[in-house]
Amino acid sequence: xxxxxxxxxxxxxxxxxAGCGAEGESAGDEKSEGxxxxxxxxxxxxxxxxxxxxxxxxxxxWWEDKATVYTQDKDGAYFLxxxxxxxxxxxxxxxxxxxxxxxxKSEWAGEVEIIDATFEIEDGSYIAEAMDVTDLLGSDxxxxxxxxxxxxxxxxxxxxxxxxxxxxxxDGSGSDGDDLYFxxxxxxxxxxxxxxxxxxxxxxxxYNAVKNLQVGDTVDMEGFLYWYEGVNPHITSVTVK
Amino acid sequence: xxxxxxxxxxxTGCHGSKGLAAFQMPETFDASGEYEITFWAxxxxxxxxxxxxxxxxxxxxxxxxxxxxxxxxxxxYGDIYNDVITNISTNTTPNVCITYPDHIATYLTGVNxxxxxxxxxxxxxxxLGGSQLAYDGVNRxxxxxxxxxxxxxxxxxxxxxxxxxxxxxxxNRTYVEKLGYTLPETLTxxxxxxxxxxALAADADGNYLVNGQTVMxxxxxxxxxNMMIQMxxxxxxxxxxxxxxxxxxxxxxxxxLATIAGHGQSKAFSTFKISSYPANxxxxxxxxxAVDSTAGAxxxxxxxxxxxxxxxxxxDFETAVMTVPQFDTENPQMISQGxxxxxxxxxxxxxxxxxxLFAQYLLTNDVQIAYAETEGYLPVTKQAQNAAAYQxxxxxxxxxxxxxxEVKIQASRLLLDNIDNTFVTPVFNGSASLRDAAGQxxxxxxxxxRRGETVDDAYLDQLFADVTSLxxxxxxxxxxxxxxxxxxxxxxxxxxxxxxxxxxxxxxxxAVWEHRK
Numbered sequence: 001x002x003x004x005x006x007x008x009x010x011x012x013x014x015x016x017x018a019g020c021g022a023e024g025e026s027a028g029d030e031k032s033e034g035x036x037x038x039x040x041x042x043x044x045x046x047x048x049x050x051x052x053x054x055x056x057x058x059x060x061x062w063w064e065d066k067a068t069v070y071t072q073d074k075d076g077a078y079f080l081x082x083x084x085x086x087x088x089x090x091x092x093x094x095x096x097x098x099x100x101x102x103x104x105k106s107e108w109a110g111e112v113e114i115i116d117a118t119f120e121i122e123d124g125s126y127i128a129e130a131m132d133v134t135d136l137l138g139s140d141x142x143x144x145x146x147x148x149x150x151x152x153x154x155x156x157x158x159x160x161x162x163x164x165x166x167x168x169x170x171d172g173s174g175s176d177g178d179d180l181y182f183x184x185x186x187x188x189x190x191x192x193x194x195x196x197x198x199x200x201x202x203x204x205x206x207y208n209a210v211k212n213l214q215v216g217d218t219v220d221m222e223g224f225l226y227w228y229e230g231v232n233p234h235i236t237s238v239t240v241k
Numbered sequence: 242x243x244x245x246x247x248x249x250x251x252x253t254g255c256h257g258s259k260g261l262a263a264f265q266m267p268e269t270f271d272a273s274g275e276y277e278i279t280f281w282a283x284x285x286x287x288x289x290x291x292x293x294x295x296x297x298x299x300x301x302x303x304x305x306x307x308x309x310x311x312x313x314x315x316x317x318y319g320d321i322y323n324d325v326i327t328n329i330s331t332n333t334t335p336n337v338c339i340t341y342p343d344h345i346a347t348y349l350t351g352v353n354x355x356x357x358x359x360x361x362x363x364x365x366x367x368x369l370g371g372s373q374l375a376y377d378g379v380n381r382x383x384x385x386x387x388x389x390x391x392x393x394x395x396x397x398x399x400x401x402x403x404x405x406x407x408x409x410x411x412x413n414r415t416y417v418e419k420l421g422y423t424l425p426e427t428l429t430x431x432x433x434x435x436x437x438x439x440a441l442a443a444d445a446d447g448n449y450l451v452n453g454q455t456v457m458x459x460x461x462x463x464x465x466x467n468m469m470i471q472m473x474x475x476x477x478x479x480x481x482x483x484x485x486x487x488x489x490x491x492x493x494x495x496x497x498l499a500t501i502a503g504h505g506q507s508k509a510f511s512t513f514k515i516s517s518y519p520a521n522x523x524x525x526x527x528x529x530x531a532v533d534s535t536a537g538a539x540x541x542x543x544x545x546x547x548x549x550x551x552x553x554x555x556x557d558f559e560t561a562v563m564t565v566p567q568f569d570t571e572n573p574q575m576i577s578q579g580x581x582x583x584x585x586x587x588x589x590x591x592x593x594x595x596x597x598l599f600a601q602y603l604l605t606n607d608v609q610i611a612y613a614e615t616e617g618y619l620p621v622t623k624q625a626q627n628a629a630a631y632q633x634x635x636x637x638x639x640x641x642x643x644x645x646x647e648v649k650i651q652a653s654r655l656l657l658d659n660i661d662n663t664f665v666t667p668v669f670n671g672s673a674s675l676r677d678a679a680g681q682x683x684x685x686x687x688x689x690x691r692r693g694e695t696v697d698d699a700y701l702d703q704l705f706a707d708v709t710s711l712x713x714x715x716x717x718x719x720x721x722x723x724x725x726x727x728x729x730x731x732x733x734x735x736x737x738x739x740x741x742x743x744x745x746x747x748x749x750x751x752a753v754w755e756h757r758k
Contacts, residue, residue: 047691047692047693104688104692108515109517109549116688171287171288172291173284173286173287173288173314174314178314228549229517229521230551
């Protein structure tokens, strides 16, 4: 009996360790035949077909068989906009899932993305650790990390308008459930960050954390380095210090 | 016997699937009852519009203290449409809703979901200009007739117009003249295409000569469905018949797409979906012809009060507000669009009447004038259009870059001067899908040529087939059209089918039992 128990425990521990191994580590992902490296993807012209292997980091939305997904491999990130996806496949796109994506590289308001894409799920898993880009804010280098999962440290919450720490929609024209916009500063420069309601709706911790911010708070944040006419991170966590 | 009882009970359960009973006008409004109604409203991501809705609700609740209006805000019609569709199945539609007639046509596939308004219009007590209204309501003849007619579906009014707009072409006149052209009195497609191609001249480093930048998309269209619809109308070509026959896929459409493809390939032309908001490019000096709604006028121009781009990117230029390009300048044609208001049916007729009282209130002068001044809208009533306050507003164009922003008031005047040149497309179940299909033809064609594909007859044959299939425009009748998934069977239907199965098993079991007896 003890032998069986030891065998079962060993097997369980091995499986558990294998499961943990993928998280936070380098994916070590050899690209399959015909698949671009991130470097090749970054160099590809807009409007050309691209094929990448990448890992789901977060999902924004699904509607009428189209999914919008934040993905990343060990070298860079890929924003997949309105990718063809059934509702049942969307459920399979959990964080870490490896997918092979074929689509077109495109740019919309400064955001480089893959559109008109299809995908297939492959074996493998990788979840990126947040890269601290606080010191890159305001620099030309920041855009090189577009769409990555990133963090910002020790930023100060600024007035978003009329003394409020945040606004529903960009100018306060929205209501609960809409995107939240808030301003944070570092070294005298102020930036607008967003809680994208399709990514993090009003039931999420980050949405409610931002609603409770006060002007002057010092915060650490994580999120995806989205672009809209300039840097416009989609924040997924906020910690008031 | 058990089977009969079970069947009867399930069938009773199915009764609800027939929908609500048709609304019957109550004898009088019950001022002693408390009514809570929801109002789903759309704003153009414009805080002032939100404040006007809130003020209208506050003022209305003072007049009717027993009616409480809960406002839910949206920033696009598509989200309202999707949410209404979702809520019809659970009988949780809002009471009052900003919407498009195209969308109402889909809502009407449910039984007694939307309240027909003709009886309400005509009611002497609570109808338009009714004697029992607690405010100075508008008379039916005060509503601009073409705007009211846009709310007719199957010979019934299902909505009130709330605001009206059209599309305008916001032109960087400075760059047009720098390129050696003079703007004509009325823009033509030929002129826009020619200037757009000329604007692509660049130096050896890839900097465009006209703006000295590395980005220039001379012509950007926001709503390509409107683009195709207006082009076809101007060409007197088919789009849809009044009875819902789909005429979009015709030779004129092919010719138009071939022309668009040429300018998409050269990158003289792009769209909102492909590139981004026309206003952002226009204001950065990276676009010369930006077509967008007159309700987007506050975003257009060097001094635009609203902007998504940083101040350092905005360039100085003179903005001309012109009608959309035309094929026949003697007979200009442009779309009429803008929000309308519909009322959803409820089990309590008093609640519906409360909704109607609020919907009508939105047509009163204070609401109409205030809202129209937020963008290049027109009030929908003669009373508001002729009001001294509104006339004063129009006369003060350019006094500042906020309330009296010149581009915005010019956009309103453009529609005011062209009401007789506006048109709407036929409304039927499926017309919303057909509209999407019209835009999709343009979007797909432009994307294809940007990716190096050739647009020829074979390409267009395939495109027509693909778009027809995508929007289910080939399913026998227009009424069957629509891209939305019909979804799983309703619970009541599932229960009925299961019950029928159970009954058959019981019948067979009973027969076997009888046979063995």
